[in-house]
Amino acid sequence: MDYRIKEQAGFSPKIGELVSMLDYTRAVTLADVAGLSIEQLDYLAEGDSNSIGALLMHMAAIEFVHQVITFENRDLTAQELETWLVPLELGDKARSEIRNRPLDDYVAELKKIRDKTLSLLGNVDDSWLYEEGQYDNGATYNKYYLWFHVVEDETSHRGQIRILKRMLEKQK
Amino acid sequence: MDYRIKEQAGFSPKIGELVSMLDYTRAVTLADVAGLSIEQLDYLAEGDSNSIGALLMHMAAIEFVHQVITFENRDLTAQELETWLVPLELGDKARSEIRNRPLDDYVAELKKIRDKTLSLLGNVDDSWLYEEGQYDNGATYNKYYLWFHVVEDETSHRGQIRILKRMLEKQK
Numbered sequence: 001m002d003y004r005i006k007e008q009a010g011f012s013p014k015i016g017e018l019v020s021m022l023d024y025t026r027a028v029t030l031a032d033v034a035g036l037s038i039e040q041l042d043y044l045a046e047g048d049s050n051s052i053g054a055l056l057m058h059m060a061a062i063e064f065v066h067q068v069i070t071f072e073n074r075d076l077t078a079q080e081l082e083t084w085l086v087p088l089e090l091g092d093k094a095r096s097e098i099r100n101r102p103l104d105d106y107v108a109e110l111k112k113i114r115d116k117t118l119s120l121l122g123n124v125d126d127s128w129l130y131e132e133g134q135y136d137n138g139a140t141y142n143k144y145y146l147w148f149h150v151v152e153d154e155t156s157h158r159g160q161i162r163i164l165k166r167m168l169e170k171q172k
Numbered sequence: 173m174d175y176r177i178k179e180q181a182g183f184s185p186k187i188g189e190l191v192s193m194l195d196y197t198r199a200v201t202l203a204d205v206a207g208l209s210i211e212q213l214d215y216l217a218e219g220d221s222n223s224i225g226a227l228l229m230h231m232a233a234i235e236f237v238h239q240v241i242t243f244e245n246r247d248l249t250a251q252e253l254e255t256w257l258v259p260l261e262l263g264d265k266a267r268s269e270i271r272n273r274p275l276d277d278y279v280a281e282l283k284k285i286r287d288k289t290l291s292l293l294g295n296v297d298d299s300w301l302y303e304e305g306q307y308d309n310g311a312t313y314n315k316y317y318l319w320f321h322v323v324e325d326e327t328s329h330r331g332q333i334r335i336l337k338r339m340l341e342k343q344k
Contacts, residue, residue, distance in 0.1 A: 003313035005320055006302065021320060048338070130178065141175035148177055148193060152327050159328030160335055166220070 001027055014126040018147055019118065025151050026114065029059070029158050032165070033103060041106070042099045045167050052164050054094040055157045056106040057087035060113045062153050067113070070143045071120050073133070173199055186298040190319055191290065197323050198286065201231070201330050204337070205275060213278070214271045217339050224336050226266040227329045228278040229259035234325050235285045242315045243292050245305070 002024065008016030033041075033052060041053035050058075061084045068076055076084065086093045129144035174196065180188030205213075205224060213225035222230075233256045240248055248256065258265045301316035 001311065003307070003311055003317045004302075004304070005314065005316035017316070020317075024317075024320075025324070046339070046342070048342075049335070130176075132176070135175070139173065139175055142177065144177035144189070145175045145192075145196075148196075151324075152197070155324050155327040156331030156334070159331035162328070163221070163332050163335055167218070170218070170220075 010122050012125040014129055015121050015124060018129070018144070019121060021151050022114075022117070022147070025154050025158075026110070029154060029161075030107065032158060032161055033106075036103050038100060038102055040168055041101070041103060043164060043168055044095060045164055048091075049164075050090050050094060050160070051099065052161050053101060053106060054087065054090055054098040055161055057094075057098050057109065058090055059154045059157060060106075060109045061087040063113045063117060063150050066146050066150050067117060067120060069133075070146050182294050184297040186301055187293050187296060190301070190316070191293060193323050194286075194289070194319070197326050197330075198282070201228075201326060201333075202279065202282075204330060204333055205278075208275055210272060210274055212340055213273070213275060215336060215340055216267060217336055220263075221336075222262050222266060222332070223271065224333050225273060225278060226259065226262055226270040227333055229266075229270050229281065230262055231326045231329060232278075232281045232285045233259040235289060235322050238318050238322050239285070239289060239292060241305075242318050
């Protein structure tokens with residue numbers, strides 16, 4: 001594990017620092033879920049909570065959406081939305097549909113999306129981070145923020161995974 | 173709310189971007205806890221969980237510790253540790269000692285520490301972020317990472333606060 005935010009070979013300087021944040025965050029997430037069984041990944045603490053598996057798929061979905069927004073400057077197509085809506089929204093459908101999969105499936109999905117992210121980030125320079133856009137409500141964002149938000153969303157859900165793991169531990 | 177990671181007046185360029193991350197993260201945290209009563213801040217979901225109040229005090233404690241490590245290049249003194257150990261460690265003592273305080277107390281504590289952080293960050297330049305140190309286990313960190321970790325730790329606990337709020341909501 002590298003505890004340094006710094007430039008990375010193959011990326012422009014600030015993009016490399018962003019990659020440090022993305023990679024570090026993912027490494028901690030994967031360490032937190034390592035060794036979980038299907039039963040543990042499917043565990044629902046309460047009727048309306050999210051499983052660890054669904055939260056992992058949500059992380060992949062959020063990253064995919066941000067690839068589309070920031071590299072293609074568009075929203076999801078209807079077909080993309082159909083593929084990703086359940087892990088994006090979580091909730092009832094995620095509880096019934098995202099289950100009974102081994103950890104390797106989630107890890108592979110995360111890796112596939114991340115590899116694409118790294119490939120795309122390798123082709124832009126620092127100034128790309130400061131390109132701005134507008135939310136529907138008129139608020140301005142830049143692309144650096146949007147990728148910071150990918151990190152933030154994963155980290156927030158990782159905190160939730162830790163609570164779920166504590167609850168699982170107590171059930172033994 | 174500003175959804176841009178960018179330079180900030182009064183800070184060197186990359187320090188300003190770090191301040192964007194710190195400030196954005198805090199704004200979301202404060203929005204998440206706005207309006208909570210003492211009873212809600214003290215709520216314990218299960219015997220060994222942390223209250224929202226204790227998590228807020230933990231955020232202040234983590235930020236204080238990182239001020240000391242990164243600006244004074246030292247660990248806490250015995251006296252500082254005595255002051256901060258309970259919110260740092262959370263657990264049993266935090267459950268019994270950090271309670272019965274109104275939200276304003278936690279917000280004031282967070283603000284006091286943050287004001288100091290901003291004052292200190294205003295006096296360093298970008299190169300400071302890349303100063304390195306070593307953990308006891310020999311792993312290398314830089315100061316940019318340590319402050320990223322302050323953001324990360326707050327975000328992870330904020331995810332947990334959201335679960336606690338959902339549990340509170342169901343109790344009504």
